[in-house]
Amino acid sequence: MVSAKKLKCSQCGKEYLPDMITFRCECNGSLDLIYDYKKVRKLILMADFIRERPWHWKYWMFYPVDDLTQAVSFEEGGTPLFLSKRIRKTVGLEVFFKYEGSNPTGSFKDRGSSIEITKAIELGANSVCCASTGNMGASVSAYSAKAGITCKVFVPEVTPSLKIAQILGCGAEVIRVEGNYADCLRLTEEANRRYDVYLVGDYPYRSEGQKSVGFEIVDQFYWNVPDYIICPMGNGTLTRAIWKSFLELQKVGLINELPKMVGIQAEGCHPIVDAFKYDYDKPIPIKKAHTIADAIACEDPVDGYGALHAILESGGFAETVTDNEIIAAQKLLGHSEGLYAEPSGAVSTAGLIKYKEKFEGKKVVSIVTGHGLKRAPVGDMPEVMTIKNDFDELDKIFP
Ligand SMILES: *Cc1c(COP(=O)(O)O)cnc(C)c1O
Numbered sequence: 561m562v563s564a565k566k567l568k569c570s571q572c573g574k575e576y577l578p579d580m581i582t583f584r585c586e587c588n589g590s591l592d593l594i595y596d597y598k599k600v601r602k603l604i605l606m607a608d609f610i611r612e613r614p615w616h617w618k619y620w621m622f623y624p625v626d627d628l629t630q631a632v633s634f635e636e637g638g639t640p641l642f643l644s645k646r647i648r649k650t651v652g653l654e655v656f657f658k659y660e661g662s663n664p665t666g667s668f669k670d671r672g673s674s675i676e677i678t679k680a681i682e683l684g685a686n687s688v689c690c691a692s693t694g695n696m697g698a699s700v701s702a703y704s705a706k707a708g709i710t711c712k713v714f715v716p717e718v719t720p721s722l723k724i725a726q727i728l729g730c731g732a733e734v735i736r737v738e739g740n741y742a743d744c745l746r747l748t749e750e751a752n753r754r755y756d757v758y759l760v761g762d763y764p765y766r767s768e769g770q771k772s773v774g775f776e777i778v779d780q781f782y783w784n785v786p787d788y789i790i791c792p793m794g795n796g797t798l799t800r801a802i803w804k805s806f807l808e809l810q811k812v813g814l815i816n817e818l819p820k821m822v823g824i825q826a827e828g829c830h831p832i833v834d835a836f837k838y839d840y841d842k843p844i845p846i847k848k849a850h851t852i853a854d855a856i857a858c859e860d861p862v863d864g865y866g867a868l869h870a871i872l873e874s875g876g877f878a879e880t881v882t883d884n885e886i887i888a889a890q891k892l893l894g895h896s897e898g899l900y901a902e903p904s905g906a907v908s909t910a911g912l913i914k915y916k917e918k919f920e921g922k923k924v925v926s927i928v929t930g931h932g933l934k935r936a937p938v939g940d941m942p943e944v945m946t947i948k949n950d951f952d953e954l955d956k957i958f959p
């Protein structure tokens with residue numbers, strides 16, 4: 561074990577050994593990995609840390625991985641952070657986009673999968689199983705194929721067919737459940753109890769991998785911290801993990817400040833936003849999500865507690881956007897910045913635009929979480945002109 565000391569429940573505080581195959585606490589709370597941060601600091605000083613380019617495995621000392629030579633990796637992460645060219649002008653803010661669509665399978669899930677599948681191999685698993693709205697499944701399918709293990713993915717009825725194709729394309733078995741994402745989760749967790757299958761998903765190891773979004777942002781700003789980070793929230797793992805990355809960078813003395821975390825959910829699925837608005841300690845689960853942002857349609861968010869407390873601790877806020885606002889933001893990202901995002905990936909930018917007054921004069925990073933090629937387009941498409949294969953037809957186009 562490099563520098564991970566223990567797993568600790570974020571809700572009741574119960575502790576577990578870092579290498580136990582434990583997906584959640586007995587109390588159902590999410591587990592956090594706690595490190596020996598003095599040791600992490602020493603490892604950073606020993607490595608050629610400052611000169612290495614920002615990419616996922618550069619921050620290996622913050623991961624619970626024993627043997628780096630066994631890492632299952634597609635060189636995920638190292639995604640670009642673009643200063644907005646035009647949206648910045650329309651909203652009057654200093655806006656950056658972290659484009660996670662350029663990860664190997666088209667979403668930030670690859671960061672978590674690299675840690676999770678590396679860990680599964682280290683712990684001796686030869687098959688894994690997960691519940692997914694699509695992107696996690698696609699990612700886990702690819703990493704499992706690379707690691708040479710089998711993989712079963714449970715998806716809800718509404719999963720876009722392109723995402724199912726991507727999962728199947730890397731050889732995983734897809735099980736479509738007549739139900740929603742929360743039902744898929746319940747089924748896989750029951751499979752874990754009944755058949756001892758190795759679960760992957762929004763559990764402690766994945767969350768550790770998702771931290772590299774935060775590490776890279778600070779690194780790309782030459783070890784400066786932005787004022788706000790805006791994330792779409794499904795299970796809330798990304799929001800929680802980015803916040804943890806900043807706390808850890810502070811613990812090892814690489815930064816002094818912390819950003820404010822902003823979590824955005826869809827109007828058709830907002831258990832974490834409700835908890836924030838009504839001062840609840842935990843997300844308020846809903847029966848069935850209705851949104852085009854399929855990757856964040858999580859009715860009972862696994863890491864909702866962690867995301868909520870990240871937002872509260874950081875002094876940020878949580879809000880919702882409508883499907884129409886998401887579609888408008890998706891179009892704006894494409895047309896104004898050349899960034900093609902799936903609807904869920906445009907949710908943070910929809911929040912940025914809708915609540916722009918709250919960010920006045922601040923440096924803001926919007927996480928564009930997934931690639932536009934992930935699903936069939938929604939909303940009105942401009943008409944495409946068809947012409948005969950004839951030079952004279954060109955007059956119609958260049959009058
Ligand atoms: C998984 C995912 C999210 C939501 O992340 P959580 O960690 O579940 O909150 C947002 N956007 C995309 C594209 C995703 O794949």
Ligand SMILES: [Zn+2]
Nearest residue numbers: 569572585587
């Ligand atoms: Zn607990």
